[in-house]
Amino acid sequence: MTQLSEQELDEIYAFAVGLGKRAGRLLLDGVNRRIDGSQEQAFAEKDNAVDIVTKTDEDVETFIRTAIQNRYPSHKFLGEETYSKGQSREYLIDEKPTWCVDPLDGTVNYTHLFPMFCVSIAFILDHRPIIGVIYAPLQDQLFSSCRGRGAWLNETRRLPLIRDRPMPSDAPSRCILSCEWGKDRRDVPDGNMYRKVESFLNLAAEIGGRGGKGGMVHGVRSLGSATMDLAYTAMGAFDVWWEGGCWEWDVAAGIAILLEAGGLVTTANPPDDPDTAPIEEALLGSRLYLAIRPAGPSKTETGRQGQERTVREVWRRVRRLDYSRPGV
Template sequence: MAATEFSQEQLDEIYAFAVDLGRRAGQLLLESVEKRLDGGSQAIEEKDSAVDIVTQTDEDVEAFIKASIQDRYPSHKFIGEETYAKGQSREYLIDEQPTWCIDPLDGTVNFTHIFPMFCVSIGFIVNHRPVIGVIYAPFQDQLFSSCINRGAWLNEKRRLPLIHKPSIPPMPPTAPGKCILSCEWGKDRRDIPDGNMYRKIESFLNLAAETGSRGGKGGMVHGVRSLGSATLDLAYTAMGSFDIWWEGGCWEWDVAAGIAILLEAGGLVTTANPPEDPDTAPIEDVKLGSRLYLGIRPAGPSDTETGRQSQERTVREVWKRVRQLDFARPGA
């Protein structure tokens, strides 16, 4: 178990540090937005494009986070989106060492358009298991955080998932019916017959269409949501707002913090790609670097099932309706 290398006291201290770091990094993102809005002495010169500003903010915030972590925990490994993306390798680099896996700015397109669904994402991983997660969306001042054994929280005061009294509801008996599906169109828009884009859309359609249609695959989800931020998709799944998050193509820094929070809230995360026999295949913990994720919200028991059973039933029903995606990579 991940936490065995650290005492709870040590983890609590790291958690407090991560929450503070997330808030400060988010504040930098917000200041960058406000610079774009307010003009005056901080006005952007016209020669600077919005894209340059984002790149600069992205790099500045990552440098700030990295320096803060290396100052406080010099022995820990650090993987950030910006430093990683500049290298040549696409290998999965996380091993059993304590590792910080961070995205200084998730939802970059949203950030450039000042759509509030952007955030900083800070995950702390031990033995491949994200044990601490901090996600801060500064424009709407929503902080999602968790530490193993300490629960998951919204703004450090409301326990996640939000619907927890008198008890967390089980997944609906008709799931994916009555569920909110969270999914993203992503960046792979190549017009390749049976390629990732078409497989994604076919999967969305199966989950959305009226019950039993499309050769029995129609899932009649309650709603389909796309926010443009895998990190916030996970945060809202931990909150209980989204029931199912199905995604391929994002990276470990997009999901490390969100997986920590979703797991601590009581959710389940496994692979997006359906196995050969979705009815009986084992439901394994997700591989962090797999780029293929299926998250299910926290669920409580019903008269006939444990919460976990209702989640696993939902995983299998999703698997029956989705296509395999191709996001293979070395090392994962």
């Protein structure tokens, strides 16, 4: 097991925050060039029409990778664009110090100038993200965390913004649900897209509807960025995030921030018995995630008990998704 001193961890954290800010400014420069007409937005498709890459994705990843390799040459690097160019889809993270980077999460948003896009940088040790930096430059929102040092918005406001707020007693009712359509758009009966839609309907429908599965959530939100979904869950703006299909660079920084803020992250897929199955921390490479915001105690339960109760209630209403991969 690799050990880092507190000073080393502080230095890596400060470096990651500075790097996130600089990379975010590069994204903003690209937006400004499009606005003033000096550059058109071109993009290429990867797996399908909603899985796209721009030159900005690749340039910013190169910038981040070069900066990390110059500062920490012994550390591993895993970035979305370099990984996507390979043939393997195996899980590549191990116990070694690893940087896991999405240079532009929300690429479709970026091409449409919808502000929910960001740079995502995570530092992983022994398979667990311990530092997370997410910077959304068009909104100037910087989310960051370091193990044992708290999670923060713009380095001044501790997350969650409202502390010790219990989960609703009838959750998922009175919750804001965050979810995504994802990139698997195959029109296959009972495929992932159909299962997601059925799950969204179950969670949104009136209490007693959908054969008793109606969850009556306050609202359903889709930001188009898994990274931003997790950041807003850590902030407390979202109560529940349910998703399948994400890769580790989509979630590593957000998981680091959410866990440090006091949130819970487990698997999206319901077990055979949601009432009694253990609630275990989600595997980083699993591609299946259910996140619950930080929560405080109520008169009848601890914050953790409220989170776990919400997990079980969500599990009762969602379908199992199939996002398998080699090596996990």
